[in-house]
Amino acid sequence: MNCRVLAILGLIIALVGSIIGQPASRPPVHAENRPGSGLAAADQAPQRTGLAQEVTRLFLPLVNRRARAVVPTPYGITMYGNVDEAAGLGRMQDAGASWVVTVLDWSRVEPVKGQFNWAEFDTKVRNAQTAGFEVFVLLVNNPAWASSNPNGPVNNIQDLVDFVTAAAQRYNCEIPGNPCVRYWSFYPEPDHQNRFGNNPGAMADIMAAVGPAIRGVMPSAKVLIGGLAYDWFTDDGPPFPRPGPFVRSFLPNVLAALNQRGGARRFIDAVAFHYYPIAEFRWPTIREKALEI
16 A cells, blocks of 8 residues: 555656656655644655756645535534534534524523523524534514414514514624524414414514514524425315315415515515425425425
């Protein structure tokens, strides 16, 4: 094996020598690891000719630890519970993921109106950020004092606006050293008939209020609806065994209501959605579903 490595290095040096005009007829005699330089140097013994002795040195990268890719990938993993090593954060790094999707549980942070407990979510965000992940947040679970429906319309939209404004201030990416959340989405599968599915106007009201509130604190923030289920609709028949719980017209109606207020783009940046094999006869891959939405 050593002979093979030396032969390869010798070939490399011969090619470099032929380009720069330096002697390169023999393989290197030794390799040196230069501390602190991050490079390994392969030296070639000087040729004994009638000319001045010359040394050809080729610098090769020295890899002494595992590193993550410089360019982030579009892949992430949802972590509903803790975001830490025990929950698999290190394995996510090994898999090449660069996003953590986690939930911001309003009922846990503000169980009593005006009384906040951010410690648990602080830990989630800081752990993800320290590990180099972008954090994507899904707001879930209205507290009982704000709504009788955990993931449906709220009694007073201003209560929700106050909460997300406080959250955006706390996790403002534009303040150096802050724990950072740039992506904010609202409610799990809101197109369910028992959530917002039959009340798209209430969802439009919420997005029209929370979008400007978050962007008012952090202009670079991204605000999204959902993730939508957008499958197994209430009007579906075979091959489904029965009609489903999700309202097909929910998203078009929400967007139409926002457009009547001057354009949906004023309030949201994108729509998040889920993809399940349950409807692969309709959308063979996630691409077809994205194109339809």
